[in-house]
Amino acid sequence: MAKIDDVARLAGVSKGTVSNVFSQKRRTSKSVTEKVLRVSRELNYVPNHIARSLVTKKTMAIGLTIPHGNFFFSVFHNQFINGVVLEASIYGYRVLLDMIPIEEVKTPSLASYPIDGAIVLGPMEQDERINLLHQNQVPFVTVGQIINDGLHEATTVNNDxxxxxxxxxxxxxxxxxxxxxxxxxxxxxxxxxxxxxxxxxxxxxxxxxxxxxxxxxxxxxxxxxxxxxxxxxxxxxxxxxxxxxxxxxxxxxxxxxxxxxxxxxxxxxxxxxxxxxxxxxxxxxxxxxxxxxxxxxLQPSELGSQSVKQLMHKLGVLEGGYPNHVTVSSxxxxxxxxxxxxxxxxxxxx
Amino acid sequence: MAKIDDVARLAGVSKGTVSNVFSQKRRTSKSVTEKVLRVSRELNYVPNHIARSLVTKKTMAIGLTIPHGNFFFSVFHNQFINGVVLEASIYGYRVLLDMIPIEEVKTPSLASYPIDGAIVLGPMEQDERINLLHQNQVPFVTVGQIINDGLHEATTVNNDxxxxxxxxxxxxxxxxxxxxxxxxxxxxxxxxxxxxxxxxxxxxxxxxxxxxxxxxxxxxxxxxxxxxxxxxxxxxxxxxxxxxxxxxxxxxxxxxxxxxxxxxxxxxxxxxxxxxxxxxxxxxxxxxxxxxxxxxxLQPSELGSQSVKQLMHKLGVLEGGYPNHVTVSSxxxxxxxxxxxxxxxxxxxx
DNA sequence: CTGAAAGCGCTTACAG
DNA sequence: CTGAAAGCGCTTACAG
Missing domain, CATH: 3.40.50.2300 (Response regulator)
Structure with a gap:
């Protein structure tokens, strides 16, 4: 796998410039852009997502936790997931399935979640998932009301x-x-x-x-x-x-x-x-x-996309005010x- | 977020030692282990998954690509996903949903996939997903036969x-x-x-x-x-x-x-x-x-778990020989x- | 069993 | 518009 240094050397520019060509965070002159792109193609170069994440502090992935052990999910879950995946893709986010029941995870939070935020479907009275997310300080929105612990202002989307x-x-x-x-x-x-x-x-x-x-x-x-x-x-x-x-x-x-x-x-x-x-x-x-x-x-697909929208606001991807509670009609x-x-x-x- | 240096300093050990306590790749003395763990808990420290991935070259995630645009997936998909997620969890792998149709991805492969391998469900005659995976050199297994291009030995699981x-x-x-x-x-x-x-x-x-x-x-x-x-x-x-x-x-x-x-x-x-x-x-x-x-x-759940097993062999997570083609009974x-x-x-x- | 140092592959101020 | 250097937070030989 070619890396950024290889491209920089062959294109006769600095790594910073190569970086800019791909991230488009700063303009690069047309000639330089083309040269870098051509060399990248030759070397089959693609920026390393992990390395990028380490410095930007963004994984561009959101977690989806569904409370199922044996995973017989119903059509509701099906449509809900569809809504989430589709909406997330709009903002360039991928969806990480996180459905293993807490008890079965040998070492929960053995490492930080490689996600920028999470969506919690079907919260329960005492929800370990929520505690875990709080503890790891990952922003999340729940689909369904959560029992307010008085400590945190929850963000939810729900039917009435x-x-x-x-x-x-x-x-x-x-x-x-x-x-x-x-x-x-x-x-x-x-x-x-x-x-x-x-x-x-x-x-x-x-x-x-x-x-x-x-x-x-x-x-x-x-x-x-x-x-x-x-x-x-x-x-x-x-x-x-x-x-x-x-x-x-x-x-x-x-x-x-x-x-x-x-x-x-x-x-x-x-x-x-x-x-x-x-x-x-x-x-x-x-x-x-x-x-x-x-x-x-219940418009499960709408519940899914709305929860992503709320999360995007929480992550600062979407600008402007947004209510903490969104109700999806039925x-x-x-x-x-x-x-x-x-x-x-x-x-x-x- | 506390980092490894903080823990090392407070525990009076080196970062390497803290690292070992969490990764368990080398033994650490009981007293040191306990001290590190205690300090970590105090600081609410958890290893950064991304930083770890950068050096280990492993994301501990596999991608799942399902060929659906509007995402009306059937019960078959449902059960299949269940099988995949459950089996993957056994090896500590998470599942990244990758269902966006190629045409709709604005900049495909703008960055490398943050996955160690992929499972491709329902391959098609000319399958862009497979080309992309080849190009990015990510190991994959297909569920369903692929038209052999003569160049690569495919790994598949399929019904007869x-x-x-x-x-x-x-x-x-x-x-x-x-x-x-x-x-x-x-x-x-x-x-x-x-x-x-x-x-x-x-x-x-x-x-x-x-x-x-x-x-x-x-x-x-x-x-x-x-x-x-x-x-x-x-x-x-x-x-x-x-x-x-x-x-x-x-x-x-x-x-x-x-x-x-x-x-x-x-x-x-x-x-x-x-x-x-x-x-x-x-x-x-x-x-x-x-x-x-x-x-x-068709035993969709079995198709799912078998495909994960094959992938684990490809990734070297599972040892021993494994056939390139697995047939799931029906x-x-x-x-x-x-x-x-x-x-x-x-x-x-x- | 433990430490010091190099390095994983990027991005990002800073300077020009 | 571009470059040189520092740094993201870990792991991993190497030495002891």
Whole structure:
């Protein structure tokens, strides 16, 4: 690999000049520029990114931490990553995947992160990732609320989870549903906590008594039940315990599919017997399934690109003021998996 | 940020010793180790990854290039990435996402890649990514065959695409199907080329005349038709042109869903009227859908981890001989979307 | 087991 | 517009 000295010597200029030709931080005369470029091509020379980073203190990479152990990420993650990668590329940043669960990293922070900043997806109540980032002083933005420790002003991008749950409940009760079952995300995720609170509020608003069987949490990713969450809860609540549920809200596409499967097995159908509402999920895919699933579009890709924009502001790449909290809008996409309760409020009696 | 000199001074040792405590390349006495560690903790010191990389010539990161512009990646990509990230973490490597299409990178290789090696998913006939890697002399392995240029011995991991297509065709013809439609991947991907060849062979084997409407290619990712590929071809061939297709082979889950949707709209059903076979796709998801989809498990996660293993051998991280070509097995998962042709060979007669 | 010194390949004031 | 020199924060022979 040719280095800057080789080029400088052959082109008859100083290393500083070669450096400027590539970094374009100072103008170089046309003749010199051309000569340097020609020699570089001959020698197959390309500036060493690492050496450059050492002095500029910039790696031009951002870290993306996704809280997954076994890595079954859903379409939401998929689209989110897309948004991040695409937006980051605009500013010349690469994306470093950092998804190993803390416990499994033998020597966390054995060396400093080679990143300029980080994006933390799905923060949890006690989030080691965030502590680590603070400790290493790497700027970050979280996607999802973090429990404020009072010490640091967090930068976040988030959906309006409160609004989302209220809207969904309004939508379903508008169809006459009063026996809802909400399959929430993992218990310790802050998004989950926000949603549960909102769900309780919604029940109160519609004067529905909040019962224990109405809210469930996705099992830990490491457990066996993780993959069959939707199926299991549906069979348990509707099949075994005969709860009179008429509408189910599923946390994501995988859960929704799995609920659908259980409903079919129980000899019931959607939306005739049970309405099924999915939070997020791939729009194109939800549409292709029969019945097509009514759901809330969380705009994961937008969440991704917004989080990058915020980070760029934090890094000083983007100029101008920027709010610490950005809310990405969401809206209900009506398809055919939700319908009025058969016979109106029939399910309430008995 | 504290640096190595600060620690050395405060601990009363040389920088070299501090370095050794962290790198563990040479033993240090217990007392010195403890003192250094204590001081480091006090100063919140962590070795600078970049500075280390400059001298060791190792970034401890591998690049992952996925050929997607608009980033609608399927479950296959999802699982593949999982496999890569998990396996890489075992060797202490991080994964750098490198998915920006070449055309959109303003100044490709303006600086050297800060990676030790790369994994190239889904190589194409003329693949710029591969040229770039060659040029920058970064070791890489491809997932999928590459057209051998005769100059370099490629390292690849792949499914046995020939076997796969033959197996699928055997399976379907075994059910009496003779009018197949194959919705292949993008035209310029090498996997697509392999499969088309195999499909022609299979038709010959079963003495079925190969007709133009039997093989289709996924549109370019940038085109509008990309997302509706399966739907479009199904409606066009079965609806408009009334081709007597009885079995459809879909390239991936998204395509399969979209075919399913078209079939439903045409008033037909799976598997009664049309058998649907999906190559790859999320096993858990395929299972949850109704009808559950029969498909070929390509083991994307295994493809991912194997490719990392090969790369580690190339980088000298893993010792011992290793084949240049690794084939990951695949097998048919029978579910309920394929069945015998109604009335045996009825579909052959006009 | 430890230290002093050179060097990894760049960029960046400083001077002209 | 260009050059000479210092320095980014580590690791690594070499010597002891």
């Amino acid at each position: 989870n409160n609004r989302i749950i209220l809207d969904i409940c309004d939508y379903l009760t508008g169809f006459g549903h009063r026996n809802l079952m909400f399959l929430n995300a993992g218990k310790h995720m802050t998004v989950s906590i926000e949603r549960t609170k909102a769900f309780a509020q919604a029940m109160q608003k519609h004067q529905i008594e909040l019962q224990p069987h109405m809210v469930h949490y996705k099992p830990d990713i490491h457990s066996d039940e993780y993959m069959t969450y939707g199926y299991d809860e549906t069979v348990r609540m509707l099949g075994e315990r005969k709860e009179k549920v008429t509408a189910i809200i599923a946390d994501d596409d995988r859960t929704a599919f799995s609920v659908l499967n259980a409903i079919n097995e129980l000899g019931l159908s959607v939306p005739e017997d049970i309405s099924l509402f999915v939070i997020c999920g791939d729009l194109s895919m939800m549409h292709q399934v029969t019945p097509s699933l009514t759901g809330m579009d 809206k209900i996409i009506e398809r055919s998996s939700c319908s009025p309760v058969f016979g109106g409020n029939e399910s309430v009696s008995k | 695409n020939n076997r796969i297509i033959l197996d699928i065709c055997d399976y379907l013809t075994g059910f009496g199907h003779r009018n197949l439609m194959f919705l292949n991947a993008g035209k310029h991907m090498t996997v697509s080329i392999e499969r088309t060849k195999a499909f022609a062979q299979a038709m010959q084997k079963h003495q079925i005349e190969l007709q133009p409407h039997m093989v289709h290619y996924k549109p370019d990712i940038h085109s509008d038709e990309y997302m509706t590929y399966g739907y479009d071809e199904t409606v066009r061939m079965l609806g408009e042109r009334k081709e007597k297709v009885t079995a459809i082979i879909a390239d991936d889950d998204r395509t399969a869903f979209s075919v399913l949707n078209a079939i439903n709209e045409l008033g037909l059903s799976v598997p009664e009227d049309i058998s649907l076979f999906v190559i790859c796709g999320d096993l858990s998801m395929m299972h949850q859908v109704t009808p559950s989809l029969t498909g070929m498990d 097998k048919i998962i029978e579910r309920s979307s394929c069945s015998p042709v109604f009335g045996g060979n009825e579909s052959v007669s006009k």
